[in-house]
Amino acid sequence: MADVTFLKTKDLKCHFGGIKAVDGVDFTLEKGEIRAIIGPNGAGKSTFVSLLSGRTEATAGEVEFLGENVTRLPAYKRVRRGIAYTFQITNIYKDFPVIENVAIAVQSRLSNSGEKTGAGRIRAEAEKVLARVGLSQFAERKAGELAYGHQRLLEVGMGLALQPELLILDEPTQGLSDSEVSDFCDLVKEIAQNATILLIEHNMDVVMTLAGRITVLNQGRILAEGSPEDIRANRAVQDAYLGRGDE
Amino acid sequence: MGAGMMKSLILHLAVLVLLFLLQFVISDYAILTLTRMMVLGIFASGFNILFGYTGLLSLGHAMFFGAGVYAAGLPIYHFGWSVPLAFVFAIFMSFVAAVIIGVIALRTVRDSFMILTLMLAQAGYLAILYFNRETGGSEGLTMPQASRSFDFLGLTIDLTDAATRYNIAVLLLAITIVVSFILIQGRYGRLFNAIRENEARTEMLGYNVLTAKLFSFTVSGTIAGMAGAAYAILFGYIGATFAGIQYSIEALLFTLLGGAGTLLGPLLGSILMTTLIDRLSEVTSAYFLFLGLILIALTLWFPKGLLGTIKEKWLPWLT
Amino acid sequence: MGFGPFLFLATLEGLVQASVLVLTAVGLSLVFGVMRVVNVAHGEFFMLGAVIAWFVATNMPGDPAIGFIAALIISPLAVGAVAYVADRLILTRLNYNPEATIVATIGLLYVIQQSVLMTYGADARPVDPPFYYTIRLPWFGYSSYKLFVIAAACVLLGVIWFVLKRTKWGLLMRATQFDRETALAFGIPVRKVYSFVFAIGAGLAAIGAVLIVPIQQAHYLMGLDPLLLSFTVVIIGGLGSIQGTIFAAILIGLSDGILSVFFSPTLAKIVSTLFVAMVLVFKPNGLFAKAKR
């Protein structure tokens, strides 16, 4: 096959002492997908995407991104290759203005691609990003003073500013109101036109609206994978959600 | 942003010009002490790059100040090097020291980083005592008369002359402020700030945080070393005390008093603290008591230091 | 003298140093562990303990032992009280912000040091040990009081262990250390716990000082060394780990004593300092850090 796989993991493992958070995951992701990862609490979803982004070091196995083995690369190098990660717990520069939060990301992208990093250029690009996520009117506000939903948007905006190949969203709609959630879904759809999206999500409505395919993790392993319909019908998945999964 | 930067630039240049002009109006004594305050202000400015902007608290920065002092003073004393050569050499050696120490120290974070820098500085201090036959140990060495004046680019520079020393200090301060200004206003400033505020996030935005910290550490250590070299050359004495812990603490105090993360803060802190001690010691030898009370008061009512508070409340554009 | 006795003496000396260090460092470790603040004035609490011991011992009539025992009780209480007041007046108001606390405690350091200089003076003053007996070994003589210091430190550590693990107060402290927010949610008076921990930490430093003054003298500048050493011990041992602190104190006390057998003393200090530094580099969270996810 001429095309390389966009993202692939082989027998990926991550153990903390005796806890097998991720225990042998083989996973593939094609370019342009919106993929959701679901699973009960403690299934290893967050650890799994942390392994992809490089925040956590794998105990064993491999991660391959665009044909390159990135397993041993530090996180920042993976970001430079196009893997962007947004945090589950909002992780922004709370004391900085909103626009500065995005500007930091923009500067990273520009300087890593060897482009000019003049103050004016960075600001212009940052403004564009803010407009896309709908935060333009808050540009000069302290990020920490934003409403929670807006902080989540800013978090996504920072990922977006990197213009990633792969955007990993870790429970992006947690704590958002219904109207915010639907706006958010529209935003993700728009982003998906230029980027592949990997989404950890508890809100099944969001998952069903957005995801093309769904991967179900349970106890560190892949339990099932398929289209939303397949997953809905899958017996094993229902069991996992209906109480067998401990923690 | 642009306008703010302009204002900030003008303010800093104005301060430098003011410092230059002051020599024509202030007393002889003020010239002498202000010279010393500026050199120590440079030291604290170097410290501030690391602490104020990048958020890394080193408790051992005297090791770089001391490295500068000795790398400049020893070749002059033992080999009769010319002053400019020794000065450049000292800056280079501080740079090398900063890179090596940085590579080691930056393997640790927060509390461990603090203690590790403290320990390394202590080892350096003890090494000066250990090699006392060369360094003069705690007693130190008085620079030879011959090094008190030198020819440079056709000019004869007399270091025993107060005005000459003052202007050299202003020049070095100007270089420090301008270099720092360019650094902080540029992309490294943004990066340093980002690391200070949220290191994990910064790494996940594609920055090589470790390299950036090492860069900051190196710049910081080199500036501190330059200050040390200037001290040795201008005041003609080198001694182990300059590598001791009280100088590491002093850099921290100057910075915190003046305002961490402001370019002029460390200088302001140096001037205020030294003046305070000087004036208080005229009326009481208990000046450390007052100093202690002032420090406590500062943390209670001016937690960001003087310029830091001014910046936060009134002048957000201040660099 | 043969090498064996030499090493034996160095080990004894190392143990005495470790004993005093361990008490001082456990105090710092408690403060560091529970309150997460760096108390730069800790060494001054140590010094204050020594100076108060001198005041008590010289003003107590009768046998030196009575003065010593009185000092052992009064000095830690007095120093603890000073620390308690400092915490109430300053640290609580700073909300225990780490940087502000460093500066404020540096301020406190100056205040204590200068106050002692003005009242007690610049002299080094001795306190009579409770007993004078010298044990004569075949190779050298050794002070029985020093052996008493080692024993006393062991007993005190036992008491500390008991308080921490077996009493309500210990439970409160450990709960606060484990998770401040949860502790608050469970109605633990965190502020009060903090003030008491700060006082107890200072009191422990004072006990260490009372034990040491019959060996070395009370002097207003004596606080710096214990401060640096305690810091080192606490970090090497791993933040908030009392066992780690004890282990590190013994390690550092002994290595300092024994290294000086092999190297010239200043070189020995350099080597042991660098050794500690390297432990930090390769074990950044200390030797006894709890595994973190």
Next chain:
Amino acid sequence: MTDKTGNKTFNLTRRTALKGLAAGTSLILSPAVLRHGLAHAGETIKLGAPIHRTGIGAAYGRWYERVANAAVKIINDGGGINGMPIELIIEDDGTDPKRGTEVVEKFATEYKVDAIFGQLFSHVVAAAAPRAGELKVPYLMCSETHQLAAGGFSRYAFQPGITDVKSQIASMAPWVSKNLGKKVTMIYPDYAFGYGHRDFFSAAMKEQGGEVSTLIPVPPTETSFSRYFPQIDPSSDVIYHVMVGPGVLTFVKELGEFFGSSHPAIFGFVDSIEAVDLATPQLSFLEDSYFWEAAPRYAQADQTEFDKFYREAVGVDANGASTSDPKDISTYSHMFSVWETLFAIKSAMEAADYKGVEQKEAFIEALENLGTMEASNEHPQGKKVMDPKTHQAFGVQNISQVKSSKMEVVYTTTIEEGMYEPEVDYSKMSL
């Protein structure tokens, strides 16, 4: 702060801030009028004394200050110098090289003193003395340091009140080798002060046909000493010790514990126990041991009238303690240097008919030519001879033995025993 009211607040507070700034600036820039700037030149002789009031030298500083005040009072009561009273300005130098230099600069430029005297610790002197020379102020140290006679400073630096450490130490060697033994173990602090002893005494012993067989340097921060004692060569005749700082009582006590009753002869420099009461139980081990003393702390049977006069003026009793507090022990073997320095200044100024800075050169030449200063009320420690080349005065030294917790002089050296070839000639340098 909202936009509406913001402006007003801004202005108000900015004004306040500016006011503060202005106040701060004027504080920094104002010449220190205060107490001392007011007197006009030619009315008084201004002498600046940077004293170790705080820092590691504080125990010495306290007594230096008392001696200086006592001497100035006597001079002023007697009509001052050339009809002008001395105005004594004292400031703390923190026993710190940086602060010490700052204070010297302040005396030179702000108070515009006629001379500076009184610094003791050698690291402070090493930093401050050259700066005084560059500011062209006569600088008289009361330090014992050999740096001056070694040629480290300038023509403005003098030490007229006390013999330098090289001479003190060298003059001890003949007596030690003759009376105590030829094989010496030396225990000394591992820093500058100790190196003088290490180098000078080793050389002087060699000249006497003896040797310093073992050197035991102890780091300055050390608080416990037992573990160093096994290094003492058991075949030594003499243990030579010199310890400074707060650790000395521990040192002696542990030495006693280590050795018990049989031990080599012990010889030390009294620096170890300056400001320390010999009658302390911890020091009982020193009984019968020997000490160098410059001035005998305990009034001797043959006490001179001069010593009596000096003790009374300063307020020191026959045991070397303060007359108002018998627990307050003086630094008797060093502090006389302040006294003698002040009288040397007086006599040189009188010789130069000094009225003000115009006669500075004459004053310096007069200091160089002080020549022999006989034992007198002005020189209670004994006769001194000023060397015009090295700017160093040489005097007699005493060896005392501890008897019943007091020191009895057993031998007094001649000045010649401590003389050495000049290493520098300051008098030929320009002013």
